[in-house]
Amino acid sequence: MAFILRSVATTTATVVAASAILNAIAFSSSSSSSPTNLEPQSLNFSRPSPRGLGLARSFASSPMTTVPASDSSNLSQEDGVMPQLLTEFMVDMKCEGCVNAVKSKLETIEGIEKVDMDLANQVVRILGSSPVKTMSLALEQTSRKARLIGQGVPQDFLVSAAVAEFKGPDIFGVVRFAQVSMELARIEANFTGLSPGNHSWSINEYGDLTNGAASTGNLYNPFQDPTITEPLGDLGTLEADQSGEAFYSGKKEKLKVADLIGRALVVYKTEDKKSGPGLTAAVIARSAGVGENYKKLCTCDGTVIWEATNSDFVTSSV
Numbered sequence: 001m002a003f004i005l006r007s008v009a010t011t012t013a014t015v016v017a018a019s020a021i022l023n024a025i026a027f028s029s030s031s032s033s034s035p036t037n038l039e040p041q042s043l044n045f046s047r048p049s050p051r052g053l054g055l056a057r058s059f060a061s062s063p064m065t066t067v068p069a070s071d072s073s074n075l076s077q078e079d080g081v082m083p084q085l086l087t088e089f090m091v092d093m094k095c096e097g098c099v100n101a102v103k104s105k106l107e108t109i110e111g112i113e114k115v116d117m118d119l120a121n122q123v124v125r126i127l128g129s130s131p132v133k134t135m136s137l138a139l140e141q142t143s144r145k146a147r148l149i150g151q152g153v154p155q156d157f158l159v160s161a162a163v164a165e166f167k168g169p170d171i172f173g174v175v176r177f178a179q180v181s182m183e184l185a186r187i188e189a190n191f192t193g194l195s196p197g198n199h200s201w202s203i204n205e206y207g208d209l210t211n212g213a214a215s216t217g218n219l220y221n222p223f224q225d226p227t228i229t230e231p232l233g234d235l236g237t238l239e240a241d242q243s244g245e246a247f248y249s250g251k252k253e254k255l256k257v258a259d260l261i262g263r264a265l266v267v268y269k270t271e272d273k274k275s276g277p278g279l280t281a282a283v284i285a286r287s288a289g290v291g292e293n294y295k296k297l298c299t300c301d302g303t304v305i306w307e308a309t310n311s312d313f314v315t316s317s318v
Helices: 011-024 050-058 069-074 096-106 132-140
Strands: 064-066 081-083 085-091 112-118 123-128 146-152 161-167 172-181 184-192 197-204 234-240 246-253 264-267 280-286
Touching: 081 184, 081 246, 085 132, 096 112, 096 123, 096 132, 132 146, 132 184, 146 161, 146 172, 161 264, 172 280, 184 234, 234 246
Parallel strands: none
Antiparallel strands: 064 081, 085 123, 085 146, 112 123, 161 172, 161 280, 172 184, 184 246, 197 234, 197 264, 264 280
16 A cells, blocks of 8 residues: 555545645745745745635745755755755654654754644645655654655646656665646655666656566657757666665656656666666656645555555665
8 A cells, every 4th residue: 555646536636635735835924915925934834714725826936945965975966956845744743742853853954944743633744855865764763653645836736746666576666756836847766776877767658567668668758849859758867876776856847747647767777778678667656745645544455554664655675
């Protein structure tokens, strides 16, 4: 089971999810009467009335901040700035002491702008540019169970997040996509089991894994413009260290997460995509956005979120 991969399959569920987004994050109007002029510090996480639902369309794109320096030794990215996202974790907190311990730990991470604690729902909402990996490690150091349950921005996106899971038997990995604006998406990837060195990776046209990566088609390229030398689906290269681990955090312009659902994420044996059909592949699936997944009980098998193992949420050791 995977709590973060529950799809919003009906129109009613979509409306509920949109309402929950606003319940998860709202803005303070004390510094300005126009929401489009808000700075990051003016954001708060109070719970407004559902009648304010139409305000979701007024939020501006998140500002740009620096990627946490603490991850620089094991971080591959396109440049030195990353857009902010709102990330939600469910954390096993039982008292105000738990709340203070978790909040204090998260506030030490560079790139985190604001932390909101919801003890009643055991939810932590984090606004910032830090990778999920960095935040997960910080929560782990508090000795409390934590599960990623949503990621995105307070925008009116029907689909704001997606995930591809590589489940072995040799290569394990998780790749997350989050829509930042209509013209920008954030990508974060973790892999284990790769051979040391550089590996090309890409988004391919089809999520058909009948013959593994060989049946996923060509690189995803929706523009069909002969003047564009690099297809949109070309994600560059991953660099695996001597232990076979690779971590990537970056952004991609003109990438729309909603258009990726059902396509494939492919990793190649070398940095040359022409070296073969691909080493491994996974289908890109819808993932929970902000405010869409506060369930603590899986209806499919009755498992409580804290009873589940880490492998139910994060593949292998990544």
